[in-house]
Amino acid sequence: MASKLQQLQSKACQATQFLSKHGTTYYKQLLEQNKQYVKEPPTVETCNELSKQLFYTRLASIPGRTESFWKELDYVKNMWKHRQELKVEDAGIAALFGIECFAWFCAGEIVGRGFTFTGYYP
Numbered sequence: 001m002a003s004k005l006q007q008l009q010s011k012a013c014q015a016t017q018f019l020s021k022h023g024t025t026y027y028k029q030l031l032e033q034n035k036q037y038v039k040e041p042p043t044v045e046t047c048n049e050l051s052k053q054l055f056y057t058r059l060a061s062i063p064g065r066t067e068s069f070w071k072e073l074d075y076v077k078n079m080w081k082h083r084q085e086l087k088v089e090d091a092g093i094a095a096l097f098g099i100e101c102f103a104w105f106c107a108g109e110i111v112g113r114g115f116t117f118t119g120y121y122p
Contacts (some may be wrong), residue, residue: 031038039046079086110117 039050
């Protein structure tokens with residue numbers, strides 16, 4: 001256990017040395033490449049204003065999203081009423097969507113268990 005701690009300390013020391021040598025260069029290069037996204041002046045007040053704009057813009061988009069949801073739900077209901085006229089392609093797309101939903105559910109379960117496949121660890 002002590003050897004692993006020593007290895008971890010040496011790795012942390014190496015990472016710190018690397019960042020102290022190359023960190024500012026990388027930071028400046030990153031800012032230069034993405035300067036079109038920087039809002040002037042870069043102050044705390046500007047950041048607060050932008051976060052409020054993002055929040056309220058998201059709030060304002062909710063009615064449009066709910067309208068789209070209800071339209072899609074009406075479309076699915078209509079397809080279910082006329083399922084005799086359903087094409088094989090539509091059924092295949094629905095089956096693939098169901099499989100994808102199940103796969104995302106399984107992935108979420110695995111992530112929720114801490115990336116274990118067999119169960120939860122104490």
